[in-house]
Amino acid sequence: MKKQIEKAAKIITASFKNGGKLLICGNGGSAADAQHIAAEFIGRFKKERKALPAIALTTNTSILTAIANDYGYDVVFKRQVEALGKKGDVLLAISTSGNAKNVLEAVKFANKIGVKTIALTGGTGGELAKLANFSIIAVFSDTPRIQESHVAIYHTLCELIENEYAR
Numbered sequence: 001m002k003k004q005i006e007k008a009a010k011i012i013t014a015s016f017k018n019g020g021k022l023l024i025c026g027n028g029g030s031a032a033d034a035q036h037i038a039a040e041f042i043g044r045f046k047k048e049r050k051a052l053p054a055i056a057l058t059t060n061t062s063i064l065t066a067i068a069n070d071y072g073y074d075v076v077f078k079r080q081v082e083a084l085g086k087k088g089d090v091l092l093a094i095s096t097s098g099n100a101k102n103v104l105e106a107v108k109f110a111n112k113i114g115v116k117t118i119a120l121t122g123g124t125g126g127e128l129a130k131l132a133n134f135s136i137i138a139v140f141s142d143t144p145r146i147q148e149s150h151v152a153i154y155h156t157l158c159e160l161i162e163n164e165y166a167r
Contacts, residue, residue, distance in 0.1 A: 004136045005153055008118050009160035011134060015090045015116065016161070021053035023085055023115070025077040025106050026094030029147050031058035033094055037154050045158040047166035055084060057106070077106035087114030095119070096146040098126020098137075107131045120153060122146030 012022055022041065024034035034056040041054035057080045058064070067076045081091060091110040095103045098121035107117045108131060119125065119132035122140055129135040138149035 001136065001138075001153075004134075005156050006160065008134060008136055009157050011116055011118060012090050012092075012157065013161050013164050015088055016052050017164075018088055020086070020088040020090065021055060021084075022090050022092060023055050023057055023081060023110075024092045024094065025057040025080075025103055027058075027100050027102065030094035030096065030100075030150070031056075033147075033150055033154065034058045034092075036151075037092065037158070040155075040158045041161070045155070045162045047162050049162055049165035052161070052165070057081070057084075074101045074105055077102050078109045081106050081110050081113075081115065085110055085113060085115040089115045091115050091117045093117060093119050093128060093132060094121070094150065095126065095128050096122045096143050096150075098123065098128035100128070104128060104131060120150055122149070 024037050026034050038054040038056040041052040057077050064076050067079045093103045093107050104127055110117050117132040119128040119135040121128050122138040125135055125137045138146045140146045
């Protein structure tokens with residue numbers, strides 16, 4: 001798993017260095033993780049460095065509820081990727097099962113417009129691991145163990161990326 005985390009960190013770092021941003025999505029605990037990750041990049045993880053552009057697509061309740069009401073919950077992240085994503089950006093898609101329909105729809109659309117996609121999933125990876133350009137899979141079947149692994153994984157990502165920018 002170490003090599004997958006290092007590769008994901010390189011993908012995200014390259015996007016940042018080329019003027020791109022990180023979009024992050026997930027449901028439930030993964031939605032909270034999306035917000036946590038964005039906060040680590042915009043604030044800081046452990047070291048002083050410039051703010052890095054990361055957006056949790058889980059935070060704006062007006063956007064989420066308007067899209068869900070008008071189009072359906074399956075596209076709440078896809079519509080935001082459509083509005084905010086551009087070629088060279090990265091979408092970090094988090095799903096413990098790898099089968100969250102709204103996350104899958106976001107990845108499909110991101111792939112279509114040239115946004116690189118990284119899956120952070122669990123178990124066997126589900127459909128998400130097949131659709132994403134790159135996957136990190138916490139190979140547990142128990143949701144709490146997957147979520148605990150995800151925290152360690154994204155903290156490692158933050159540390160590796162932050163090391164590229166630390167003053």
